Amino acid sequence: METAATTLATLGQQAQQASYALGLLATKQKNTILLAMADALVAQQATILAANARDLENPKIPAKFVDRLTLTADRIQAMATGLRQVAALPDPIGNVDRAWRNEAGLMIAKERVPLGVIGMIFEARPNVTVDASALCFKTGNAVILRGGKEALYSNQALVQVLQGTLSAAGIDQYAIQLIQDTSHATAEKFMQLTDYVDVLIPRGSARLIQTVLAKATVPVIETGAGNCHVYVDQAAQLPMATAIIVNGKVQRPSVCNATEKVLIHRAVAADYLPTIITALRDQGVEVRGDAATQAIVPDVILATATDWRTEYNDLIIAIKVVDSEAEAITHINRYNTQHSEAIVTDNYQAGKLFQQRVNAACVYINASTRFTDGFEFGFGAEIGISTQKLHARGPMGLNELTSYKYIIDGNGQVRP
Amino acid sequence: METAATTLATLGQQAQQASYALGLLATKQKNTILLAMADALVAQQATILAANARDLENPKIPAKFVDRLTLTADRIQAMATGLRQVAALPDPIGNVDRAWRNEAGLMIAKERVPLGVIGMIFEARPNVTVDASALCFKTGNAVILRGGKEALYSNQALVQVLQGTLSAAGIDQYAIQLIQDTSHATAEKFMQLTDYVDVLIPRGSARLIQTVLAKATVPVIETGAGNCHVYVDQAAQLPMATAIIVNGKVQRPSVCNATEKVLIHRAVAADYLPTIITALRDQGVEVRGDAATQAIVPDVILATATDWRTEYNDLIIAIKVVDSEAEAITHINRYNTQHSEAIVTDNYQAGKLFQQRVNAACVYINASTRFTDGFEFGFGAEIGISTQKLHARGPMGLNELTSYKYIIDGNGQVRP
Incomplete structure (x- = not known):
């Protein structure tokens, strides 16, 4: 029998493998797939709504979760609109922040690249599943999603639609994955999956974020608390x-x-x-x-x-x-x-x-x-609002989901 | 009796307090102080060399540490030269990466600010004490140094000279502090001083860096391992x-x-x-x-x-x-x-x-x-080489020791 740790390692390996190809996709191809995902969500809304109804049948769901958890045809349309908006945004990957020739004659270019594998930890909001997947995909990142247990069937249905669209386009479906085991023990192991996950972004209550900060060994971008x-x-x-x-x-x-x-x-x-x-x-x-x-x-x-x-x-x-x-x-x-x-x-x-x-x-x-909002700032998207000083601060749009690498062209230079 | 944890908390509070004023110093004032630090190191070299001799008397020092630990008049001159070079570099604090007016008419400026309090963990290389202090001070950051125990007397003497220069210039001397207790237990507590330390930068062996990554809850910039x-x-x-x-x-x-x-x-x-x-x-x-x-x-x-x-x-x-x-x-x-x-x-x-x-x-x-080196890249300085994707990647110069904040000017805007 597989343990939670081996299953997570498999998810991690799959995500990392997928990320190599994702980082090389042309912008046009990524946008085409985002539009196809939007169409697929609408086309398959009956399946999604049925899964959502199954989540809502759970008598243990706290009353305050019901509204955020509930999907409707309109809300699925809103998700699709969100995907189309992300498709329309400029792609930061491949942008060169600056390039210069150093004293030895090397041409050094600081080029935007994906972070690699992003782990998202969030609560019972199925819209985050689609939203985060779209932003990570647009920036060439693989994503592993760990959503609230109350939304598991909804998230499974949504991820299946997104993965189906990826496969149909010949893209590794493991670019977007969902952790099926919503136990706390597995969540904690996920926060320590340093071999495969480059950054964790928790989204939700102050308690969720504090837990992630306390348990994670993967680098975390702290978001959301606002006094x-x-x-x-x-x-x-x-x-x-x-x-x-x-x-x-x-x-x-x-x-x-x-x-x-x-x-x-x-x-x-x-x-x-x-x-x-x-x-x-x-x-x-x-x-x-x-x-x-x-x-x-x-x-x-x-x-x-x-x-x-x-x-x-x-x-x-x-x-x-x-x-x-x-x-x-x-x-x-x-x-x-x-x-x-x-x-x-x-x-x-x-x-x-x-x-x-x-x-x-x-x-x-x-x-x-x-x-203080990615849309109000004109970023056209937002994956969260960082309250830390490292990497990103304030509203995080597509650019904040990137890293960079130095691309250096020489003609035989060695150090004297 | 003070415990290690309370002493660390005091160091942390002092550093945080000092950091508020540091972030507001004019570039000219910072440069004047860096030049004064250079002069002070040379002027007080007898004291520094005596402290270093005391470190070197320790019969337990491994032979391979002796060279990196040994200070000479020439090496103190080299430290002073390093300080003068940092004084001559452009100051990134206050640079505006970009500014724009949003749809509501707000002027939004993304302005470079210090990270706040930087924790440096390093081995028995006294030159890192001076080097890291200079780079952190130039970028308006307070620094807490935890150097190798073999270099304690040397580091104490160096920090005393730097603090003396700060005090003489009317600057809070706690801008630069040394952890005097070089036990592993205190180092571990330092790695978890999240209330006061904004980022930890370990510099040294792969083993040191792996320890910091495993134990730290303060965000870490991983440096140095190069296969x-x-x-x-x-x-x-x-x-x-x-x-x-x-x-x-x-x-x-x-x-x-x-x-x-x-x-x-x-x-x-x-x-x-x-x-x-x-x-x-x-x-x-x-x-x-x-x-x-x-x-x-x-x-x-x-x-x-x-x-x-x-x-x-x-x-x-x-x-x-x-x-x-x-x-x-x-x-x-x-x-x-x-x-x-x-x-x-x-x-x-x-x-x-x-x-x-x-x-x-x-x-x-x-x-x-x-x-791959801050000087070869033309940064004029280097605090380490990041091997992670978050915040900074590759050679880290002054700019990589900064964060940013959004400065927003309005005239009564509210969200509709």
Whole structure:
């Protein structure tokens, strides 16, 4: 009987083998296959929906998972549209970042190449299966998917369609593979498959990401946790601050670039706190605040020490009054997740200081934190938002799924 | 009593605190301090040489460490020269890779920033202490150094000089710190100091690097292992091949970009093997070979299975006869360390195919593998040679010690 480790090693070998050929595919061929995958998903939607129905029959599925897990004809159309959009994007593979001749006369070119084999670990969202497969395929990477156990039948059906399209086009179907054994033990072994997996990208809850960071020996790109702040400077246009804070909190509260905390300069706190708290409450937001906030608006809930670290992902916000911009920056650098931070100010010095000193992937003057997104940035795609400093930071598009190699042309040079 | 873990946490906190100010230093100020460090090393060489003599008194020091550990007035001058060279290099911090206006009208700039806190783990080479400190300081990073225990007194003296220069210039001396406790247990805790250390760069033997990879939870940049091949194609100019192979093996056999293996196309093997083997032996190289090589030159030592994986770092080489370029590429991708690989050929197709298909940081046509080096590449510095695909690949100069952040200027934008 095969053990989990040997099965994973087989998946890994197959992925690595597939990756060699993938890295050499012409852009046109990759795009043709992505379009064929889109057509195949729509053509085979009955099979996919049947598999999805089987997942949804499981009585153990938590109620909050049902919506994200449910597929419909419209959602399959949306997946197909996503594949067609990826096909239309420029291919970063083969781009030369720069090329130069060195002192010895060698021509050195820094050329974009795939990372190789990418491991994706995610929760019960079948759309990630298609999305991640498309982005990895477009960038010449093989992908091994480990999705949430609640979505196993759906993921199997989706991967079968994608693999079928690959095979029909004469491409190694192991370019896209799904781990069938959704046990935690196998997931942990997957995180340590250093012989075959070049990078792991976890997508999902903070807990999932922390587990991967703790267990993985394969290099990880940390994504997703967002405890994002808006600092309202004493020189802020207050109506602009309200628009930015309400948008950041309310427009889509469950996502990582939502605004979770508001810091308000003491000079404007008495004037502004009643306004912003009313505006947030009008949108159904629960407002918590420090003692200084409570002194001005007595019925806010007193924030505890843990509030400052918490990513609510919900219609909750916490407000703190600060004595200075310096205090705001220190607070942010202490409690943030290095995701997205914003200042609202009309003071040039205050704005530039904030951008320089705040330690985060994206630092805004006078804009909503919700713009931290591959599509909003114009990348045309997004595989996640990196909150680490190594390799990629902020929204990750196709270019962030590449590495490079140096291609060096000589005519007999040796080192003296 | 302080435990190792609390001491490390203190070092980490101090480094992180120092890093905030370092990232904001003007280039001119950093350069002035680097020049002052150079002067201070020379001025205080008596103290440094005395500390080094104390290290060398240790009767347990293996004979092979003595040369790399020994400091002299000339070697201190060389360190000072290195510091002055780093001062003269362009500063990558604050460079904007690109900037653009997105659809919502936000101006988005991708600006180079320091990584933050860099952990360096290395062996008994005091020059690395100065070298790594200079490169990290120039790029606005705080550094925590963990050098080999045999060099502790030397490293203490060097770090004291560097810290003294920082303090005299009004800079937080904790920008450069040395771990005083050189136990393995403390080294392991250092590798897991994720709250404070942004990246670990191990420099040294394959064993050191493997230990760091296995134990670290801090992100690691894998460096240094080099099982480099030269493939002599049937269309090679054979005298050029000889010059490239002999240079690659002999010019400095102990380093990671030395040539360790030669693959020879069968069509030229009978003609060429006696020539290349004689040329290598004339330089004192021990030649091993596969059965096909032995069939042509009977007195070569038969290579075993482990030879193909071994980085000799010595005057030893192994030769294998291959039936085709495809076999050469498959062999390389199976056994190499993704460092540097070369083909010698006058055939355009063969050369380009090799560069495309070989999985390595640097792939050469008609040049010695010895060119994989930050100085030879024109970077003006080198902190190591990355053999991984994430973040940096190949020679790492100043730019590879940076991350980036997105600086975003708006005028009230919110997401619709």
